[in-house]
Amino acid sequence: xxxxxxxxxxxGGVTAVINATAAAxxxxxxxxxxxxxxxxDGILGVLREELIDTTPLPASTVTALGRTPGxxxxxxxxxxxxxxxxxxxxxRLIDVFRAHxxxxxxxxxxxxxxxxALKVSRLAAEFDYPLACIGVxxxxxxxxxxxxxxxxxxxxxxxxxxxxxxxxxxxxAMASTSTKVFxxxxxxxxxxxxxxxxxxxxxxxxxxxxxxxxxxxxFDEPAxxxxxxxxxxxxxxxxxxxxxxxxxxxxxxxxxxxxxxxxFGHSQLGGVAPLLAARVKDSLGYKVHWTVPDYLQRSxxxxxxxTDLEQAVAVxxxxxxxxxxxxxxxxxxxxxxxxxxxxxxxxxAPLEDIANHERTMPDDFIREDGYGITxxxxxxxEPLIRGEAPPKYGRDGLPKYVRIPLPCxxxxxxxxxx
Amino acid sequence: xxxxxxxxxxxGGVTAVINATAAAxxxxxxxxxxxxxxxxDGILGVLREELIDTTPLPASTVTALGRTPGxxxxxxxxxxxxxxxxxxxxxRLIDVFRAHxxxxxxxxxxxxxxxxALKVSRLAAEFDYPLACIGVxxxxxxxxxxxxxxxxxxxxxxxxxxxxxxxxxxxxAMASTSTKVFxxxxxxxxxxxxxxxxxxxxxxxxxxxxxxxxxxxxFDEPAxxxxxxxxxxxxxxxxxxxxxxxxxxxxxxxxxxxxxxxxFGHSQLGGVAPLLAARVKDSLGYKVHWTVPDYLQRSxxxxxxxTDLEQAVAVxxxxxxxxxxxxxxxxxxxxxxxxxxxxxxxxxAPLEDIANHERTMPDDFIREDGYGITxxxxxxxEPLIRGEAPPKYGRDGLPKYVRIPLPCxxxxxxxxxx
Numbered sequence: 001x002x003x004x005x006x007x008x009x010x011x012g013g014v015t016a017v018i019n020a021t022a023a024a025x026x027x028x029x030x031x032x033x034x035x036x037x038x039x040x041d042g043i044l045g046v047l048r049e050e051l052i053d054t055t056p057l058p059a060s061t062v063t064a065l066g067r068t069p070g071x072x073x074x075x076x077x078x079x080x081x082x083x084x085x086x087x088x089x090x091x092r093l094i095d096v097f098r099a100h101x102x103x104x105x106x107x108x109x110x111x112x113x114x115x116x117a118l119k120v121s122r123l124a125a126e127f128d129y130p131l132a133c134i135g136v137x138x139x140x141x142x143x144x145x146x147x148x149x150x151x152x153x154x155x156x157x158x159x160x161x162x163x164x165x166x167x168x169x170x171x172x173a174m175a176s177t178s179t180k181v182f183x184x185x186x187x188x189x190x191x192x193x194x195x196x197x198x199x200x201x202x203x204x205x206x207x208x209x210x211x212x213x214x215x216x217x218x219f220d221e222p223a224x225x226x227x228x229x230x231x232x233x234x235x236x237x238x239x240x241x242x243x244x245x246x247x248x249x250x251x252x253x254x255x256x257x258x259x260x261x262x263x264f265g266h267s268q269l270g271g272v273a274p275l276l277a278a279r280v281k282d283s284l285g286y287k288v289h290w291t292v293p294d295y296l297q298r299s300x301x302x303x304x305x306x307t308d309l310e311q312a313v314a315v316x317x318x319x320x321x322x323x324x325x326x327x328x329x330x331x332x333x334x335x336x337x338x339x340x341x342x343x344x345x346x347x348x349a350p351l352e353d354i355a356n357h358e359r360t361m362p363d364d365f366i367r368e369d370g371y372g373i374t375x376x377x378x379x380x381x382e383p384l385i386r387g388e389a390p391p392k393y394g395r396d397g398l399p400k401y402v403r404i405p406l407p408c409x410x411x412x413x414x415x416x417x418x
Numbered sequence: 419x420x421x422x423x424x425x426x427x428x429x430g431g432v433t434a435v436i437n438a439t440a441a442a443x444x445x446x447x448x449x450x451x452x453x454x455x456x457x458x459d460g461i462l463g464v465l466r467e468e469l470i471d472t473t474p475l476p477a478s479t480v481t482a483l484g485r486t487p488g489x490x491x492x493x494x495x496x497x498x499x500x501x502x503x504x505x506x507x508x509x510r511l512i513d514v515f516r517a518h519x520x521x522x523x524x525x526x527x528x529x530x531x532x533x534x535a536l537k538v539s540r541l542a543a544e545f546d547y548p549l550a551c552i553g554v555x556x557x558x559x560x561x562x563x564x565x566x567x568x569x570x571x572x573x574x575x576x577x578x579x580x581x582x583x584x585x586x587x588x589x590x591a592m593a594s595t596s597t598k599v600f601x602x603x604x605x606x607x608x609x610x611x612x613x614x615x616x617x618x619x620x621x622x623x624x625x626x627x628x629x630x631x632x633x634x635x636x637f638d639e640p641a642x643x644x645x646x647x648x649x650x651x652x653x654x655x656x657x658x659x660x661x662x663x664x665x666x667x668x669x670x671x672x673x674x675x676x677x678x679x680x681x682f683g684h685s686q687l688g689g690v691a692p693l694l695a696a697r698v699k700d701s702l703g704y705k706v707h708w709t710v711p712d713y714l715q716r717s718x719x720x721x722x723x724x725t726d727l728e729q730a731v732a733v734x735x736x737x738x739x740x741x742x743x744x745x746x747x748x749x750x751x752x753x754x755x756x757x758x759x760x761x762x763x764x765x766x767a768p769l770e771d772i773a774n775h776e777r778t779m780p781d782d783f784i785r786e787d788g789y790g791i792t793x794x795x796x797x798x799x800e801p802l803i804r805g806e807a808p809p810k811y812g813r814d815g816l817p818k819y820v821r822i823p824l825p826c827x828x829x830x831x832x833x834x835x836x
Contacts, residue, residue, distance in 0.1 A: 014591045016584075041594045070587025076595040158815055165816060166434075166717040169488025173432045176459045177494040182713065200816065267696040274692070278685040291712040295600065296581050299588040302721060305815060385815035390808065397576055397723060397803035398583060398618065 005101050006323065009039035009046055010108035010138065011078065011116075014071035015152025016159075016301040017312035018138050021108060022073065023066030024316030025136075026054050032324050037100065040406055041074035043107070043116065047089060047418035049096050050408045061402055066313070067391045068401040069301035078418075080116050083123065090123045092416050097124075097131060099412040104323035108136035110144060114331060115355035121329040132323040135331035135351050136315055140298045142193040145357035146349045147333035149384050151315055152298065154308025157197030158385035159300040160186055160241075163293065165201040168208030168239045171289075175237035181228060181280050182239045183290040184209070185273035187297060189245040191361050192216055194297070197381055198241040199373035208239035210371075213276075215245035216361055217370040219254050224276075225283050227371060232286060240280075242272045302399055306387025307342070318346045342383030421453040423519050424741060425469065428526035428556065429460035429496065429534075432489035433570025434577075434719040435730035436556050439526055440491065441484030442734030443554075444472050450742050455518065458824055459492035461525070461534065465507060465836035467514050468826045479820055484731070485809045486819040487719035496836070498534050501541065508541045510834050515542075515549060517830040522741035526554035528562060532749060533773035539747040550741040553749035553769050554733050558716045560611040563775035564767045565751035567802055569733055570716065572726025575615030576803035577718040578604055578659075581711065583619040586626030586657045589707075593655035599646060599698050600657050601708040602627070603691035605715055607663040609779050610634055612715070615799055616659040617791035626657035628789075631694075633663035634779055635788040637672050642694075643701050645789060650704060660690045720817055724805025725760070736764045760801030 008025050010018055022038065029036035036054045039045030052073060054062075065072055080086050097105065107117040114135045121133035137144050142153040164184055171182045186194040192214035202208050210231040213219060231238040246254045255272045273290035280288045311334055318332035330348040337343045365377035373381075391399040426443050428436055440456065447454035454472045457463030463470075470491060472480075483490055498504050515523065525535040532553045539551035555562050560571040582602055589600045604612040610632035620626050628649040631637060649656040664672045673690045691708035698706050729752055736750035748766040755761045783795035791799075809817040 014588050044594065068587065069584050071591035073591075074594060075591050077592070078595055161816055162720055163714050163718075165819065166487050166719060167713040169486065169490075169819060170432055170713045170717040173489035173491075173493050174495070176462065176492060177496055179713075200814070267700050271692065274689065282685050289712050290710070291714055292708070292710050293714065294707050294709040295585040295588045295597075296709055296711065296714075299584040300581075301584060302580055307815075382814055386813065387815060388808070388811050390806070393806050395804065396618070396800055397725075397805060398579060401583065401587060 003033055003035040004103050005037060006034045006104040006106065006320065007037045007039060007046070007051065007097070007102040008106045008108070009042050010071055010073065010075050011042035011113050012075060012109045012139065013298065014075050015138060015140050015298050016069045016155040016304050017151055017309050018108065019068045019070065019072050020066045020309055020312040021136060021138065021151060021316035023062050024313040025106060025320055026057070026062050028317045028320035032320060034104070037102070038073040040408060042076040042078065043080065044076045044078050044418050045074065046096055047092055047416055049411045049413050049416070051100060052406055053409050057404065061404070064400065064402040065404060067301065069299040072404040073406070079112050080119070083119050089418070090119060093120055094124055094127055094129055095413060098129060103130060104132045104134070106134050106136055106319050106323065108138050110139040110141065111356060111358060114351050118329055118351040118355045132326060132328045134319045134323050134327065135354065136319045137331055137333060140187060140194065141191065143191055143359050145354050145359045148336040148344060149311070149334055151308060151312035153193065154305035154311070154384035155300065155303065156187070156194055156298050157381060158305040159297050159303050160194050160197045161200040161385055162303060164198045164209055164239065164241060167291065168201065171237050171239060178287055179289045180232050180237045180286040181288040183273045183277045183288065184239070184241045185271055185290070185292045186241055186243055188215060188243040190215060192243045193361060195241050195243040196361065196365060196373050196377055197385065199377065200381055200385060206235050209241040210235065210238045211240045212372055213240065213242040213246045214366055214370070215243045215247060216366060218249040219246045220249070221279065225279065228280055229284055240276065242276055244272050246272060301391055304389045305385045306389040307384055309389045311344070314346050322348055339379050342386065421451055422521050423455060424452045424522040424524065424738065425455045425457060425464070425515070425520040426524045426526065427457035427460050427464055428489055428491065428493050429531050430493060430527045430557065431716065432493050433556060433558050433716055434487045434573040434722050435569055435727050436526065437486045437488065437490050438484045438727055438730040439554060439556065439569060439734035441480050442731040443524060443738055444475070444480050446735045446738035450738060452522070455520070455827070456491040458826060460494040460496065461498065462494045462496050462836050463492065464514055465510055465834055467829045467831050467834070469518060470824055471827050475822065479822070482818065482820040483822060485719065487717040490822040491824070497530050498537070501537050507836070508537060511538055512542055512545055512547055513831060516547060521548060522550045522552070524552050524554055524737050524741065526556050528557040528559065529774060529776060532769050536747055536769040536773045539769070550744060550746045552737045552741050552745065553772065554737045555749055555751060558605060558612065559609065561609055561777050563772050563777045566754040566762060567729070567752055569726060569730035571611065572723035572729070572802035573718065573721070574605070574612055574716050575799060576723040577715050577721050578612050578615045579618040579803055580721060582616045582627055582657065582659060585709065586619065589655050589657060596705055597707045598650050598655045598704040599695070599706040601691045601695045601706065602657070602659045603689055603708070603710045604659055604661055606633060606661040608633060610661045611779060613659050613661040614779065614783060614791050614795055615803065617795065618799055618803060624653050627659040628653065628656045629658045630790055631658065631660040631664045632784055632788070633661045633665060634784060636667040637664045638667070639697065643697065646698055647702055658694065660694055662690050664690060719809055722807045723803045724807040725802055727807045732764050740766055757797050760804070
């Protein structure tokens, strides 16, 4: 009898540890005697029948994959609509599963992916096609419901806290005659999870970051400037961390104020940090520097959190185990059983409870003045950045990351325009 | 007899490893039985007679100092002019040395600091004040003459190469439906050393970074855009690394085109990366992301190069040894004795040969098409990022960095307005 086939796909933004989940899926699948396919570029690869057979990959390559950031099989930003609106596409997914005898579909992603996995499982049932659909959690945005945290977030959070602590020492050293205000822009269009993680860099009011701006609080420019001035006068310098998604009281994104066009009709791709920096310079006259780490914060495998890495591996393993045990329409989630010391376990949660729900940051994680995090936030965040899990480095001083060859197996269906 | 006194000061931009030099100075000074003072905020601290006695620091604190980024004793941007123009200040330096019986002055910095140290040594001789002035090399700009490289550069170079390699994996994974062009801005107003280091992230023409923009080559926008398009069409995505200091053919800084004021009269603090990203978006229509790491690149002690760290320690030790041996107006420099394997030693070089000379990047380090580095550049750069020297991490997942208490010793002179 041929080995049963498992198909793994990942969609949405990649992380420093998503390949660790992929490697765990492959390794666990092998232990169960499965053939593990990976979709090229996420759900698009399924629609296009672009499937990679991971069987030929040597075990050492799979191990190295687990230490490589990015998404080795590719990912995509591609949202499937409702079953009615996109019925042909859902139908196509089932056709592709059927053509390659896929009995287990593991879909790694955020809210949208959980929703897609749920719909696919319903359609398969409708068609009487035997398929186990398992969601796998992932996102640096940390906005999935039910799970304690999302693999990928802890490493981005560690990057943020470490980078802010380091840059703050630089600023402190130079502030007497040079830069007095430093603005760090953290990812987070809708929720301030990563900006909150920056708060771990300091302990007291005089430690950086001195001001955190959350998308959960309306941005009040005069109050912000007054706060910066107060900190500079007290501490000698001020480190600001701003979520990219902060908004004015009327709901408009602050970053959009810096966008638009310049006098020559050229686009301005501002970002929040340079804009805040300019306001500080204009209003307070301080010398200011700013940083936008952008993708660096979600691809910094060299600074991965060991906790995060362990969880990324654990959800990959559990997803395969659930599939083989006949579970369907579930996602392995992280359940926190204790804060100090942090203890967690993996449990299956219905995709229904996760799809299309958004986890927002609890209100009591933000300090009353709106510019910092509370002890409750620290208690939640601290364990997630704990432990180091550096990659192997080569003699050239660079991490040994692998690239996986991506030849697709032979197609068995007519082409499909996705 | 009281212990002879050594005074250490650092000026200019700080680095990930300048504290390693400071720690080495303190440890070596102690071995020689010296009292080691450190000036607060660099040369300003000498002028203001703000001197910190390092004697009470426990050995374990000094060791931890050696693993901490930033500049624990502070630094400054403050340039002394000619002996004629600033005679009162030079005179003040000698007065402060005399008041505290300073016989050895170690000045850690770049070109300006070497020049200052040289002038101080001349004035001391003129006044018959017995003083050994030793320069100590440091700068992420790598622009000091004579020395093979400058402590601080190797770690910033490693940060750059690793970050570009990691972000490139992220971009590659998402390019089919999302970001196709990523722009990374490297420090380097006058020379493209750090941008060149990014070139170590890849080996072949299809590896990132695909395009490097050097300040040593005039920026040609149409040619740049054509190159980006060619790479996207061939590889699927394009990673660009731009020196902050790139200029148009007429010599104007490209970054200044993004500066200026917006419609509301607010400053725009653009940077080169967002500007290039906007041009790519407007002209080629690709989705684009960009990063400006700014201070993160020079404070990333968590990603220090072991080679760089060893050299930072070696110059600190040698500087004290030279001082005690009665050398004057010299700087310990790094001499490369072999490329592969990299071998180096420390030798004293006259400050005269270093002060006010600038080391530029050799022309044959830049590829003929102007968008990449040559094998000669690789041969030079590779050893400088070799080896890892991670800091200690606490149980909270953050590096254990120390802050040094900075109480100054009692002043013996009237105040001086610096």
